[in-house]
Amino acid sequence: MKEIKNNFLERLWEMVIKPYQVPPLLELLRCLNQRFELPPDERQQYINLEKGHEGEQKFSVLLENLTNDCLILHSLLLKCNNTLFQIDALLIFENMIYLVDVKYYEGDFYIDSDNWYTLSKKEVHNPVLQLNRCVSLFRRLLQKYGVTLPVKGYALFNHPEFTLYHAAPELPIILPTQINRFMKQLHKISSKTNNKHMQLAQKLLSDHRDESPYTHLPAYSYEQVKKGIVCASCHSLLTSLIGSRVICNGCGKEEKVDDAVLRSIKEFMMLFPDRRITTNAILEWCKIVKSRNTVRRILGKYFTIKGHGNYAYYVNSDQKDDE
Numbered sequence: 087m088k089e090i091k092n093n094f095l096e097r098l099w100e101m102v103i104k105p106y107q108v109p110p111l112l113e114l115l116r117c118l119n120q121r122f123e124l125p126p127d128e129r130q131q132y133i134n135l136e137k138g139h140e141g142e143q144k145f146s147v148l149l150e151n152l153t154n155d156c157l158i159l160h161s162l163l164l165k166c167n168n169t170l171f172q173i174d175a176l177l178i179f180e181n182m183i184y185l186v187d188v189k190y191y192e193g194d195f196y197i198d199s200d201n202w203y204t205l206s207k208k209e210v211h212n213p214v215l216q217l218n219r220c221v222s223l224f225r226r227l228l229q230k231y232g233v234t235l236p237v238k239g240y241a242l243f244n245h246p247e248f249t250l251y252h253a254a255p256e257l258p259i260i261l262p263t264q265i266n267r268f269m270k271q272l273h274k275i276s277s278k279t280n281n282k283h284m285q286l287a288q289k290l291l292s293d294h295r296d297e298s299p300y301t302h303l304p305a306y307s308y309e310q311v312k313k314g315i316v317c318a319s320c321h322s323l324l325t326s327l328i329g330s331r332v333i334c335n336g337c338g339k340e341e342k343v344d345d346a347v348l349r350s351i352k353e354f355m356m357l358f359p360d361r362r363i364t365t366n367a368i369l370e371w372c373k374i375v376k377s378r379n380t381v382r383r384i385l386g387k388y389f390t391i392k393g394h395g396n397y398a399y400y401v402n403s404d405q406k407d408d409e
């Protein structure tokens with residue numbers, strides 16, 4: 087379990103117990119998308135993840151401005167009664183927990199007898215039903231923990247171009263034009279969290295599950311994936327090596343060869359966690375770098391060598407022993 091600072095006397099404002107991070111599946115799909123033609127379903131999934139990420143990241147930035155005493159956890163995946171459920175953001179105040187589902191819908195939507203549609207009449211999942219399901223599972227989980235704090239759930243729509251027609255005012259939703267007011271309300275909450283709140287946050291953190299992103303990827307093989315160094319700025323493979331700099335012929339971005347190769351090694355490790363990192367493997371992977379010495383030098387600088395001669399390979403420097 088992660089260590090958390092326990093000094094309450096010094097703490098005057100919010101504490102982010104679990105910060106927002108780019109979802110691992112999104113990171114993988116970003117990598118793969120540059121080098122491999124994603125099948126239509128996965129491509130759509132990738133686009134949706136990028137949008138969801140944009141919304142959640144924007145909301146996490148807003149929460150950074152909170153100055154009152156509360157504990158914040160982002161992106162939790164929890165299980166209650168054998169059902170998995172996901173929480174985008176959880177704000178634990180002294181006397182109330184806010185559960186916020188962030189929706190980054192774009193465009194015009196309307197509600198017709200509890201169903202949600204786009205203006206072109208395409209039905210979408212009812213976000214309020216999703217929210218209610220999530221809140222009710224979370225309440226049950228709190229019961230199991232023996233925690234009696236009340237929970238308020240909101241679906242927060244933070245795309246600036248989202249419009250919703252026929253919405254009843256009592257719905258637990260926050261529209262783009264209401265976000266400032268919602269944040270002001272949060273600011274005004276008088277709260278002093280204590281050890282019990284911190285224990286709850288720790289319990290949630292330890293019950294959080296990290297889902298393996300690999301189960302959601304399309305099938306791809308090493309041979310199918312394009313080799314080369316992806317531009318750090320426009321993500322194209324239009325890069326070439328000139329002297330000690332990698333230069334993009336698409337957007338003009340320049341990067342030091344060390345940085346570009348290190349970035350590419352990390353992509354290689356993400357996409358092919360079972361393949362060994364050797365000088366030859368990285369030479370082939372980076373393609374535009376022809377110098378064995380350059381690759382060996384970079385590997386030697388950032389990784390730990392194992393084995394000898396032709397059997398040498400590299401592991402992460404913090405990895406003590408992998409077999």
Ligand SMILES: [Zn+2]
Nearest residue numbers: 317320334337
């Ligand atoms: Zn570029």
